[in-house]
Structure formats: structure tokens, C-alpha cells
Amino acid sequence: MAYSVPFTVDSAHQDSATGLVLYRIRVPVSATTNAHEGPTIRYLTASSPPKGASNSIPDDRGRNLSFETVPAGDWNLSHLATTSDGTKFVLASTETSSLDKSVGLLDAGTTWHDTQFDLVHLLDAFYAQRKLHPDNNDTCAAANIQCSGHVNAAVLPSPFNPNHPSAQDKVIGIWAWQPGLTYGIANETHIYYLLRARGDPGLAARFLGHITDDATRVVGFLLEHVVGARHAGPGDLDKCREALRRLHAAGVAYGPSLRRESFLVTIEGSVLLQGFGGAFETDEEEVFVAELGGLEEVLAQV
Structure with a gap:
């Protein structure tokens, strides 16, 4: 059964040329099946910031995120969408990615x-x-x-x-x-x-x-x-x-x-x-x- 875990925003970044938004977040190691100790890193990405967001980008405190938990598991990249009013991000999907140039890394x-x-x-x-x-x-x-x-x-x-x-x-x-x-x-x-x-x-x-x-x-x-x-x-x-x-x-x-x-x-x-x-x-x-x-x-x- 799928379950969710809390996270903290470690830092955030927006590409000045493309507008790509990246959040670097930390989840507890108990939320994964990998073996190394300590919190583990996940990335959240969107092609641009929410158009109606009142908070500045890069959003190092995660104020533009509408959620406080993420799915458990060994995924490392989540794609973000915007809420119906366009002011915040919501989780759209998760995947295990090579974290390469295609996602801005x-x-x-x-x-x-x-x-x-x-x-x-x-x-x-x-x-x-x-x-x-x-x-x-x-x-x-x-x-x-x-x-x-x-x-x-x-x-x-x-x-x-x-x-x-x-x-x-x-x-x-x-x-x-x-x-x-x-x-x-x-x-x-x-x-x-x-x-x-x-x-x-x-x-x-x-x-x-x-x-x-x-x-x-x-x-x-x-x-x-x-x-x-x-x-x-x-x-x-x-x-x-x-x-x-x-x-x-x-x-x-x-x-x-x-x-x-x-x-x-x-x-x-x-x-x-x-x-x-x-x-x-x-x-x-x-x-x-x-x-x-x-x-x-x-x-x-x-």
C-alpha cells in the first residue's frame, strides 16, 4: 500500500534562460529501500513557476508548494503541475530518472x-x-x-x-x-x-x-x-x-x-x-x- 512521508526543502533553483524550476528536497531514509544512512535527496521539477504565485522564485522555503508530504519509495524525480487557480504547485507524477541534462541536471x-x-x-x-x-x-x-x-x-x-x-x-x-x-x-x-x-x-x-x-x-x-x-x-x-x-x-x-x-x-x-x-x-x-x-x-x- 502506497503511503506518504514528510519532506523538507533543501534549496531551489530557477533557470534564468528557460524558466525551469527545480526543488531539491530531503526525505527520511525510512521512506526508501536504499541502504545508505541519513536523509535522501529527491528533485521536484516544473517547466516554469506558477503564473499566479505570490512568492518569489527561487522558492527556497517551498511556499509555492501546495503539499507537505510526498510518496514514499525510491523515485528521485517528481514532475509538478499547478493548482486550478494557478497559484501553487501540485505533484503530478514521480519516476526514477537518470537526472541528466534532460531534466536540467x-x-x-x-x-x-x-x-x-x-x-x-x-x-x-x-x-x-x-x-x-x-x-x-x-x-x-x-x-x-x-x-x-x-x-x-x-x-x-x-x-x-x-x-x-x-x-x-x-x-x-x-x-x-x-x-x-x-x-x-x-x-x-x-x-x-x-x-x-x-x-x-x-x-x-x-x-x-x-x-x-x-x-x-x-x-x-x-x-x-x-x-x-x-x-x-x-x-x-x-x-x-x-x-x-x-x-x-x-x-x-x-x-x-x-x-x-x-x-x-x-x-x-x-x-x-x-x-x-x-x-x-x-x-x-x-x-x-x-x-x-x-x-x-x-x-x-x-
């Missing part, structure tokens, strides 16, 4: 690393820690320079076993489930792969694994937390130039988003690169020359 890169962690569990641990330590501002993305330049990024409690070689108290999480934001994540993931494949993984913070959404789609990645790092300045020109040359030697240009925040200067004085969302593969020497030629001006920016 994309993988944020291919999985090349052996380690994967689920976004739900990472964020649950993050919010639990904030409740325990409300005065610890270091858990805020704005307080850490490795999180700058990303829509969704935070210093997270480490999910690794204390005896694991990658064990730290904290790691950097960077993710984006929303359509339109996955390209940058996918590109960064690919650049970290290239640095590892071409023999220079030490040019950036260690790539620790992929972040998945409900143990399915790739939506982000984890990085080593570089404690005490600072952004580069004019006095770091030589070391930053060398770091950029190493990137070029791997066949990668940083791209037009190069800025002083692209460089991390560690406590030991070495320089790492970060923020590869706009980086690209090339063998054009003039691109490398131009990038190096503008570096001094980049580092002088306030």
Missing part, C-alpha cells in the same frame, strides 16, 4: 578519484559542528581564502578516519548542484586530474575526493585545508611566476580570471594555485607569454 565532472563523500552527510556534520561551536567563525566560507570565488564552499569537518593518510581536522568543500554552476566545478575537477596525471599535483592543494549528491551525481570536490595560507602580493612575484610556469608546463593556462587570490602562499613560503574554473588546456606559447607578462599587474591589485 548535470554531473560536475567525471569521477577519476577513488574517494567519494555525499553532500548530505558533509553538510549535516558541518551544521552540527556550528551548533556545538557557534563562535567558531572559521567554519564560515567567508573566513577562509580557499573558499573565495565559489558560490558554495565551506571549511568542513573532515570525513576521513583519523588514521587515514589524508586525515585533517578540517577540509575544504566546493560544490554546486544547481544547473548553470556545474561547468566550473567540472572544469576544476578536470584540471586537478591533469595536474596529477602530468606529474605536478603539488602545484595546488591536494584533491581529496569527489562530492556526490545522494551517492549518485558528482556535484563537487574536497580539497586539503591549507592552514595559515595567505593571498599573494607584489613581494611574491618570483614564486608566483614559477607556479604559473609549472601550470603552463602541464599544458594549462589559468585563463582570464587570474588574480592575486588565485595564489596561496603557505606558512612555509611555497606558492599554490587555486580556483581553476576558467583554466583551459592549450599549447599556444603566446597565451602563456601573455599570462606571465600580466602577472606583476595582477599581484599589484588591491
Whole structure:
């Protein structure tokens, strides 16, 4: 016998070009037959918002939804229709979908690393820690320079076993489930792969694994937390130039988003690169020359 379960709206998104509406909701694991622990993710989708809705889109609080429960079971996508007065959404159907481009969702890169962690569990641990330590501002993305330049990024409690070689108290999480934001994540993931494949993984913070959404789609990645790092300045020109040359030697240009925040200067004085969302593969020497030629001006920016 079919039954319904409560849910919470985790977040919502509307595509600015197509009008497509997506809700990311959480249901209790007891409502499914899958084995992994904790709340599970479902998506609700509609081709456009209700024309008579009085609440704004994206509707992160679910005020445009006319229902408070959803069907139990292992479906992952529900299609929405509108109420007769056109002001709210109702559930029209559910299905098990591949959650691909056809419904406005994309993988944020291919999985090349052996380690994967689920976004739900990472964020649950993050919010639990904030409740325990409300005065610890270091858990805020704005307080850490490795999180700058990303829509969704935070210093997270480490999910690794204390005896694991990658064990730290904290790691950097960077993710984006929303359509339109996955390209940058996918590109960064690919650049970290290239640095590892071409023999220079030490040019950036260690790539620790992929972040998945409900143990399915790739939506982000984890990085080593570089404690005490600072952004580069004019006095770091030589070391930053060398770091950029190493990137070029791997066949990668940083791209037009190069800025002083692209460089991390560690406590030991070495320089790492970060923020590869706009980086690209090339063998054009003039691109490398131009990038190096503008570096001094980049580092002088306030």
C-alpha cells in the first residue's frame, strides 16, 4: 500500500534562460529501500513557476508548494503541475530518472578519484559542528581564502578516519548542484586530474575526493585545508611566476580570471594555485607569454 512521508526543502533553483524550476528536497531514509544512512535527496521539477504565485522564485522555503508530504519509495524525480487557480504547485507524477541534462541536471565532472563523500552527510556534520561551536567563525566560507570565488564552499569537518593518510581536522568543500554552476566545478575537477596525471599535483592543494549528491551525481570536490595560507602580493612575484610556469608546463593556462587570490602562499613560503574554473588546456606559447607578462599587474591589485 502506497503511503506518504514528510519532506523538507533543501534549496531551489530557477533557470534564468528557460524558466525551469527545480526543488531539491530531503526525505527520511525510512521512506526508501536504499541502504545508505541519513536523509535522501529527491528533485521536484516544473517547466516554469506558477503564473499566479505570490512568492518569489527561487522558492527556497517551498511556499509555492501546495503539499507537505510526498510518496514514499525510491523515485528521485517528481514532475509538478499547478493548482486550478494557478497559484501553487501540485505533484503530478514521480519516476526514477537518470537526472541528466534532460531534466536540467548535470554531473560536475567525471569521477577519476577513488574517494567519494555525499553532500548530505558533509553538510549535516558541518551544521552540527556550528551548533556545538557557534563562535567558531572559521567554519564560515567567508573566513577562509580557499573558499573565495565559489558560490558554495565551506571549511568542513573532515570525513576521513583519523588514521587515514589524508586525515585533517578540517577540509575544504566546493560544490554546486544547481544547473548553470556545474561547468566550473567540472572544469576544476578536470584540471586537478591533469595536474596529477602530468606529474605536478603539488602545484595546488591536494584533491581529496569527489562530492556526490545522494551517492549518485558528482556535484563537487574536497580539497586539503591549507592552514595559515595567505593571498599573494607584489613581494611574491618570483614564486608566483614559477607556479604559473609549472601550470603552463602541464599544458594549462589559468585563463582570464587570474588574480592575486588565485595564489596561496603557505606558512612555509611555497606558492599554490587555486580556483581553476576558467583554466583551459592549450599549447599556444603566446597565451602563456601573455599570462606571465600580466602577472606583476595582477599581484599589484588591491
